[in-house]
Amino acid sequence: MNTAEDPVHRLARRLRSLRTEGWPDQPLTQGELAAALGASVPLISSWESQTHPKSPPRARLDAYARFFATERSLAQTPFRVLSKSQLTSEERARHTELFRELTSLRDGAQGHEPGPGAADDPFADSHWRFPPDQDITIVCSALPPEYLESMPYSDPDAPDYVDLYRFADLDALLELYGHIRAANPMSHVRVRTPAEVQPDDYTTHLVLLGGVDWNSITAELLHRLDVPVTQMARESDDEPGGFVVEANGEKIKFSPTLRQEGDREYLIEDVAHFFRAPSPLNDKRTVTICNGNYQRGTLGAVRALTDARFRRRNEKYLHRRFPDEGTFSILCRVKVFLGAAVTPDWSTSSEDLLHEWPV
Secondary structure, X not given: OOHHHOHHHHHHHHHHHXXXXXXXXXXXXHHHHHHHHOOOHHHHHHHHOOOOOOOOOHHHHHHHHHHOOOHXXXXXOOOOOOOXXXXXXXXXXXXXXXXXXXXXXXXHHHOOOOOOOOOOOOOOOOOOOOOOOOOEEEEEOEOOHHXXXXXXXXXXXXXXXXXXXXXXXXXXXXXXXXXXXXXXXXOOEEEEOHHHOOXXXXXXXXXXXXXXXXXXXXXXXXXXXXXXXXXXOOOEOOEOOEEEEEEOOEEEEEOOEEEEEOOEEEEEEEEEEEEEEEEXXXXXXXXXEEEEXXXXXXXXXXXXXXXXXXXXXXXXXXXXXXXXXXXXXXXXXXXXXXXXXXXXXXOOOHHHEEEEEOO
């Protein structure tokens, strides 16, 4: 194959030309661009290589497009990538045009790289892949003391003490922790309860498990984030709460479905929320919220992008549905069958989707 016409090499040449010619009066070194993108010099070099180039994931191409959409990226040193909300309308149009160009080149390159969908890197397009060497903090709801008192092995003085019992959303935590560690082998991944979070944790990539009832960090950040979805606290077993969406001046409530049999209630369908945005505490990092009215809703929000059978199609759906957005929200149903949470399929099951934002 003539590499001069190879789409993999065309993308590599385009990325190099952006770095060296994107700003005629200010050609950038690989080190300067790496610092701005939160990447490493070897990573930038691998994307520009004319011998064995690698294609960046879409999130990286979005950062490229935002960086080269405005000369304000060079207004201070070290250089920085502005968030989309900081771009003017003219800069946003430039970002959209450049992002489409780069992703088009990348889509053409995918068929020339090893394996379907870059199988050599199963996390290449994953929303759980963060830039190398950036810390990640998972904040998981804690069980209230009255719950812990009735559980064996939850007393720190007991010989068989199990430290993980203090977490409420343990199924979701175990599912997500292993996935994030696998996707980010060079990053430090911490797990905290809300009470254990340290000031420095707030400026890492934050992943919040659990809703407003037991996760105070989720509750506080939802107050600060611009998202038209509000979670209602569960006041009692008779009032299971729900999520309220504000749209066109109206409020619509989505609640879980329970079935009463004798003196017991069974969860039939939960409501889950997946939210991603630049962090209001550090705009070079992100905040991700996975929560539900019940724990199986939280697990469903997590498994949408970790379940091996569904994650790739759900990832493709997100990239197609929100191609230019660093901020998005999905409210969906999580069916519960014989006590097990069924992974929601955003890509093909429209009945699973309750609300998407931005519209």
